[in-house]
Amino acid sequence: MTSSVKVLSFWRSPFGVRVLIALKEKGVEYEYIEEQDLLETKSKLLLESNPVHKKVPVLIHNGKPVCESLIILQYIDETWPSHDNNGFLPPDPYERAVVRFWADYADKKIFEAIRLILKNAEGELVEQGKKIMKESMATLDKALKDVARDGPYFGGKNINLVDITLASYLCWIETLETLGNFKSLEESTCPHLCEWAKVVVQHPSVKEGLATIPAQKVLESARELRKKYFGILE
Amino acid sequence: MAGEKVQLLSAMPSPYVMRVEVALVVKGVDYEKVPQDLSNKSELLLHSNPIYKKVPVLLHNGKAVCESGIIVQYVDEAWPSADGGNLLPADAYGRAMARFWADFVDKKVFDALFGTLKASKGTEEEKKAAEENVVAVMSTLEEALVKGGEGPFYGGARMGLVDVMLVPLLAWLPAIEELAQLSLPWASKLPCLEAWFAASKAHPATAVLPEPPKITEFVTNVILPRFAN
Numbered sequence: 001m002t003s004s005v006k007v008l009s010f011w012r013s014p015f016g017v018r019v020l021i022a023l024k025e026k027g028v029e030y031e032y033i034e035e036q037d038l039l040e041t042k043s044k045l046l047l048e049s050n051p052v053h054k055k056v057p058v059l060i061h062n063g064k065p066v067c068e069s070l071i072i073l074q075y076i077d078e079t080w081p082s083h084d085n086n087g088f089l090p091p092d093p094y095e096r097a098v099v100r101f102w103a104d105y106a107d108k109k110i111f112e113a114i115r116l117i118l119k120n121a122e123g124e125l126v127e128q129g130k131k132i133m134k135e136s137m138a139t140l141d142k143a144l145k146d147v148a149r150d151g152p153y154f155g156g157k158n159i160n161l162v163d164i165t166l167a168s169y170l171c172w173i174e175t176l177e178t179l180g181n182f183k184s185l186e187e188s189t190c191p192h193l194c195e196w197a198k199v200v201v202q203h204p205s206v207k208e209g210l211a212t213i214p215a216q217k218v219l220e221s222a223r224e225l226r227k228k229y230f231g232i233l234e
Numbered sequence: 235m236a237g238e239k240v241q242l243l244s245a246m247p248s249p250y251v252m253r254v255e256v257a258l259v260v261k262g263v264d265y266e267k268v269p270q271d272l273s274n275k276s277e278l279l280l281h282s283n284p285i286y287k288k289v290p291v292l293l294h295n296g297k298a299v300c301e302s303g304i305i306v307q308y309v310d311e312a313w314p315s316a317d318g319g320n321l322l323p324a325d326a327y328g329r330a331m332a333r334f335w336a337d338f339v340d341k342k343v344f345d346a347l348f349g350t351l352k353a354s355k356g357t358e359e360e361k362k363a364a365e366e367n368v369v370a371v372m373s374t375l376e377e378a379l380v381k382g383g384e385g386p387f388y389g390g391a392r393m394g395l396v397d398v399m400l401v402p403l404l405a406w407l408p409a410i411e412e413l414a415q416l417s418l419p420w421a422s423k424l425p426c427l428e429a430w431f432a433a434s435k436a437h438p439a440t441a442v443l444p445e446p447p448k449i450t451e452f453v454t455n456v457i458l459p460r461f462a463n
Binding site: 078101 | 278294297299300301304305307311312326327329330333334337338374433
């Protein structure tokens with residue numbers, strides 16, 4: 001039975017790229033639809049498929065929309081189950097809670113840091129954002145170290161929900177560090193996470209997904225956004 | 235189940251704790267409530283939730299689960315029910331929908347309500363905006379209930395994930411309506427939600443919720459003074 005899978009997203013969105021990585025990991029073919037202009041006019045398709053939040057990404061499976069990236073990832077995992085417990089979530093309820101916790105943590109912290117650093121030129125809010133980045137990278141480094149695994153990823157030999165969520169932020173982490181002129185994901189404070197980052201970007205599904213959101217393009221786009229919407233000139 | 239130790243680190247007014255407690259009761263899990271003094275956090279709390287240092291925390295045979303939405307799903311999965319008693323439906327799309335509305339309740343509903351408390355100490359304009367925000371959010375919830383089909387709960391005839399996430403409103407909404415002088419258009423715009431409230435109040439699991447006057451007292455003595463200008 002052929003199913004129709006569409007992804008409505010915006011190239012720059014870390015929430016969108018994780019959906020692409022997830023679909024590629026499951027070997028699911030999809031049609032990608034780029035939302036032309038996120039901040040000004042939203043498309044009819046977006047307003048119809050996500051009337052509550054009017055945000056990307058949206059997964060449209062056989063005409064039915066699924067919204068919110070982590071919810072989409074779990075939907076993908078459950079709809080196209082992997083063999084041998086290699087899904088995005090492990091089978092044990094406690095381990096699942098731990099995976100959900102760290103994916104949620106990454107989203108809470110990194111998104112907040114993006115908001116603070118992107119929208120401000122300098123000052124207290126930017127410093128707050130930098131602090132959040134440094135602390136959260138160190139915390140995730142420890143989480144990776146503490147989790148029992150038989151491979152390089154949070155999920156062990158295969159990428160799991162945390163790997164996909166965090167990997168989707170890598171270009172943005174680089175952009176924030178350049179904009180704010182600071183380091184958060186570095187060897188001295190996050191040796192395990194740095195090692196993880198080197199390996200995860202070589203993972204086939206991650207590599208293909210991240211190719212759609214190159215770091216240099218993200219930085220240029222971020223600079224344009226800052227100039228246009230927040231009056232920040234570099 | 236013999237030999238199981240389930241503890242819930244709690245605090246009376248916390249709507250996040252209330253969600254977990256109702257989930258445990260709905261799933262028929264025996265648990266011990268361990269009330270916490272949040273102004274003087276215990277070693278147990280700091281050790282079991284070092285990242286956020288907040289309640290609720292569920293300790294299941296010593297292993298800690300944090301964040302109310304995550305805990306509720308854990309309870310559903312760790313104690314699977316027979317005969318349709320799970321908080322989440324079996325089909326992937328139904329689960330995605332339930333998680334979506336649970337997330338909406340978590341991100342929008344309580345914030346909108348707490349916003350009216352803050353605005354109650356502000357200008358007339360701020361009060362009006364806060365009330366409009368609540369009406370908008372509740373109207374979206376109403377629509378979800380209408381579209382979801384047979385009620386009275388989001389889970390249908392039985393309480394599900396979304397209901398459990400929303401249920402702290404039973405304790406909090408009367409207090410907020412009184413203290414923020416909120417006037418919600420129940421009959422004209424929110425009839426399904428009104429029916430949801432009645433059904434939730436009548437559900438045996440919600441007997442564990444604090445009575446609204448206790449929340450009114452808490453809001454009056456602890457929350458509102460924070461917003462005094």
